[in-house]
Amino acid sequence: DGGITQSPKYLFRKEGQNVTLSCEQNLNHDAMYWYRQDPGQGLRLIYYSQIVNDFQKGDIAEGYSVSREKKESFPLTVTSAQKNPTAFYLCASSTGLLSTGELFFGEGSRLTVL
Amino acid sequence: AQSVSQHNHHVILSEAASLELGCNYSYGGTVNLFWYVQYPGQHLQLLLKYFSGDPLVKGIKGFEAEFIKSKFSFNLRKPSVQWSDTAEYFCAVNEGSGGYQKVTFGIGTKLQVIP
Numbered sequence: 001d002g003g004i005t006q007s008p009k010y011l012f013r014k015e016g017q018n019v020t021l022s023c024e025q026n027l028n029h030d031a032m033y034w035y036r037q038d039p040g041q042g043l044r045l046i047y048y049s050q051i052v053n054d055f056q057k058g059d060i061a062e063g064y065s066v067s068r069e070k071k072e073s074f075p076l077t078v079t080s081a082q083k084n085p086t087a088f089y090l091c092a093s094s095t096g097l098l099s100t101g102e103l104f105f106g107e108g109s110r111l112t113v114l
Numbered sequence: 115a116q117s118v119s120q121h122n123h124h125v126i127l128s129e130a131a132s133l134e135l136g137c138n139y140s141y142g143g144t145v146n147l148f149w150y151v152q153y154p155g156q157h158l159q160l161l162l163k164y165f166s167g168d169p170l171v172k173g174i175k176g177f178e179a180e181f182i183k184s185k186f187s188f189n190l191r192k193p194s195v196q197w198s199d200t201a202e203y204f205c206a207v208n209e210g211s212g213g214y215q216k217v218t219f220g221i222g223t224k225l226q227v228i229p
């Protein structure tokens with residue numbers, strides 16, 4: 001089945017440690033996105049990538065980093081510089097530059113920093 | 115910057131009651147409008163979308179939404195809700211056409227339907 005796979009689903013880390021969340025898609029979509037979902041704040045865009053080897057900061061990129069070495073993969077690293085990393089992280093994809101914006105989402109990764 | 119406002123953050127309804135969830139956006143140009151739904155334990159999925167044409171859009175599971183350009187609104191409606199509609203609903207706006215299109219989400223409305 002085509003879709004977006006995020007891993008791990010749940011992750012616990014100590015403060016000060018970097019964490020990488022995986023996102024893989026087999027939809028052949030050009031564009032991929034990372035959102036952060038917090039209660040009462042909706043979804044906020046962290047980073048997005050329209051094509052391989054290119055990505056841009058979203059609204060809340062500080063403390064995060066990404067890479068896009070392959071079309072299928074868009075991993076997110078939550079660095080120790082992120083002041084409040086405990087959250088639910090959602091990866092999404094869309095068809096690309098001429099897309100009308102419909103997003104396809106993964107099931108999310110819940111990160112808890114102890 | 116684009117913003118999306120959802121007026122009701124938590125709604126509780128009895129089964130068979132009618133539903134209307136408000137959504138307003140700030141961008142004055144060309145927009146594409148969406149409602150996404152997140153059922154408990156499931157991933158976000160598209161409920162319905164408006165790109166152009168008939169401003170009354172029908173989606174899955176009996177939901178519909180009306181785009182009123184003069185009011186910058188895209189309210190979601192369902193005449194008779196079911197217990198299975200219990201979920202969180204997000205309004206989203208995608209501004210512009212061509213190139214990268216930034217999608218901005220509202221904060222979401224949690225709907226609880228009581229049997």
